[in-house]
Amino acid sequence: MSNEFGYIPESPEQSFGNNKGIFTPTDIYDLTRADKYTNYGQLELIETQTGTDVATVDFTAIKETEYNVHFMTFNNMQSANDNIEVTQIQLYENGVLETASVYQLARQNCSTVSFAENRTTGSDAMKLLGGSGNQANEKQCGYAYFYNLGDSAKYSFCTFHMETWTSDPYFFAGFGSALLPQASTVNGIRVKTNGGNIATFTISLYGIKEYS
């Protein structure tokens, strides 16, 4: 008969799916950071960038080998200039920014005054929404999902839903999908405008973790 009821070894080997013992918050924090604490599937924050008056916002540590799907949120996006697209996306392929007119886009525009289709097979960026203003409250916000960024054998896809208060002003939204039709490893994401600086921004990048 065992005489070890209730006994916890001092340092049991810990691994994902095979945790043993009783854990303090510090234990859980440390094991989670080491990816050794069992917690199936999370929306994991990779990085948040916030600031004012910059030309571009680059995410260059996107953990593309860890996540198949990335999720990016945009808030308080405003351009320094009026009627400017402030959420244009370009991707880094193995550290090299793709700026050629190779991106494809299909976006449905919706507003309080009109609806329109926006489509292209030769854009220099994934243009998530049209222009917005630079006055008070004329901000853009929304989200995008990215797929297969880290897979060198796959194209890189995106779906998105954005909205803004325009410079006219009226409510304007767009949703759709975009594509970089090149089988490559994407290891960075750039957010830019089509003219001038980004006046204000808060952009968060998450990884959607999965365990097979």
Next chain:
Amino acid sequence: MGLIQVANSLIASGSEVQSVKLESCITTDDVYMLVGNNIIVGGAGGICDIQPLVDSTIDTTSNIDIAWINLNSSGSFQKFGNANQDIWRVTDGMNLTPYATNFIMYLYNWNSSSEYAFITMEVTSHNGSNLRGYQQGGVKTETTSFNGVEIHTNQTGGGGFQAGTQFTLYKVV
């Protein structure tokens, strides 16, 4: 928003299939998020459809109402609404790698036995000719409590869904 993974299916080489069932994984009234990533098939053409499960049994009742818009990069967008169909269609333009289909589908009230089951879905894909993205909403007009989801293709090339195709279901918390 947080996510808790409740089911996952990653197609392995040599285990290609036409149907994937994520069973008995919807157990609460929370919203669930189904991710389809890198969906590829063994031959050009074919559909990818979704149906709800009660345990391992597919509900094939023709009472799904949908509305979607097909956004593509090289032609006019197509808008479509339909009533009383038996599936939610992800796409009808499946293809081989590096072309692929990817989607996010939110599931509402699937566990409920008193409310209709709703979905929203956003799709991005390349059918070999151009980018195709769908935005779709839909409802299954019955009050069955569903506890799983089935994804299937009619494409038989190479056995259906190819290695690397992945479906993951999360509970949104």
